[in-house]
Amino acid sequence: MKGSKLGNYLLSFILLILAIAFLAPIFIVFMNSFKGKFFISENPFVLPNSDTFVSFSNYVSGITKTGFIQAFGWSLFITVSSVLVIALFTSMTAWYITRVKSKFTKVVYYLLAFSMIVPFQMVMFTMTKVANIAHLDNPFGIIIIYLGFAAGLSVFLFAGFIKSIPIELEEAAGIDGCNPIQTFFLIVFPILKPTAITVAILNTMWIWNDYLLPYLLIGSEYKTIPIAIQYLQGGYGSIDMGAMMAMLVLAIIPIIVFYFTCQKYIVKGIVAGAVKG
């Protein structure tokens, strides 16, 4: 379905304009992060000039005000460890409830699927209370809470794939003397790798950007990046726009780096997650 050459040029031109418009907001934030804080709100669309340019001082004040370095560390720690825990345990659970057929595993499967449709606000308050009682309100405990919330979608995705693996493979391993743990790690898990990548990508994007859950559980002591940014808005009357712009830029950079290094997996994972979820 090739159109005329002129038509194609026109189309490419329109798409180019659109692409620039799509990138403009990020560029505008970047440009304003180098302007003095009183020159931002009223005229965000002009480049910094000799009067308004403040070099990196917004970055310095933003980092000190929000504790951005620590926030970055906590975000990284919580995201990476949660995603590893989720990929490991939910794949094991999915294998168990797919291969062991009983009323119990069926009920578990439906409960997990059900949890996917329940909005966070429904359990927000009571989950916080349960986590307080169980001492899960710290950067290590939150990993367990994330495992619980991720279980629905992750088990669902893994189970969908496990159903397509011929069971003979696992039975052969059993006959060769593998116990279920060996069978899982030597035979099943390697086959699950594509789904594991999908699960990892979907959960990384969710946990890295998550605001409300960590805010309620650990926000008073440990800030993640979204909490640090929201903290700038804080109750101190007017907000320091310079620091805000710098923090937004610092928050966007890791995401862009992540996107360009694993773009293929991200796009694939998101399509798979959307279509099956």
Add this chain to the structure above:
Amino acid sequence: MEKRLKHYFPVFALPTLLAFLAAFLIPFLLGMYLSFTEFTTVIDAKWIGLSNYFKAFGSKEFLNALWFTGKFTVVSVITINLCAFTLAMLLTRGLRGSNLFRTIFFMPNLIGGIVLGYIWQLIINGVLFKFGVTLTYDPKYGFWGLVILMNWQLIGYMMIIYVAGIQNVPPELIEAAKIDGAGPLRVLRHVIIPMVMPTITICLFLTISNSFKLFDQNLALTAGAPSKKTAMLALDIYNTFYGKVGWEGVGQAKAVIFFVLVAVIAFAQLIITRSKEVES
């Protein structure tokens, strides 16, 4: 095999199930129960029947949030899907640079809601400043601000899913329609759209549920200002829980209502998808 695996329940299933119990199942059941009680710390809960629900539906803020959320969902679902589908059509014509365009359009989707909210707060306030007002001057600015933000975030995401759907349409089908004399519009209307209908269903429901449950973007962009008129359901529930002492029960009742609405949407999707599968 199955019998041996059964003994390994504590290794394979227990850790996930315990986490699920703590994060979801207990809080969910407790939440259901608490919505019928008056409480501030969970242990002091007193059964009061449906009165939290009456209070919820009697609250002007809740009704306003319900209306605002509904309006917002309808407008953003239509705009996002129209734009995303159009872009997907343009980007599956084999034009040079299509991949680069896809990459760019998809990028905003990865940015978190809080960051998105502040990016657009800057830009919209910058534009409105020229007219001497701010984002929080009138609820309609907050409304359209959220619509623009949501479009920016989700168009690329939906576009990627539409592209996958459109690429699955067999080219022979389109060729055959053309040989039979169908113009581009008729090919779109009678070949492409029917073939990508399952994809359209997925995208519609993804945008509906994403828009309906919006929280972070709402909090960062306007935080409900002016006077809670731009607060959506999720934010209103949050404010009821943590902003009004003694209203925790009402907050939980609102949360149950919110859950029921989301569940209805999800079941509608399930039924529509199932009936489509039967047809084909």
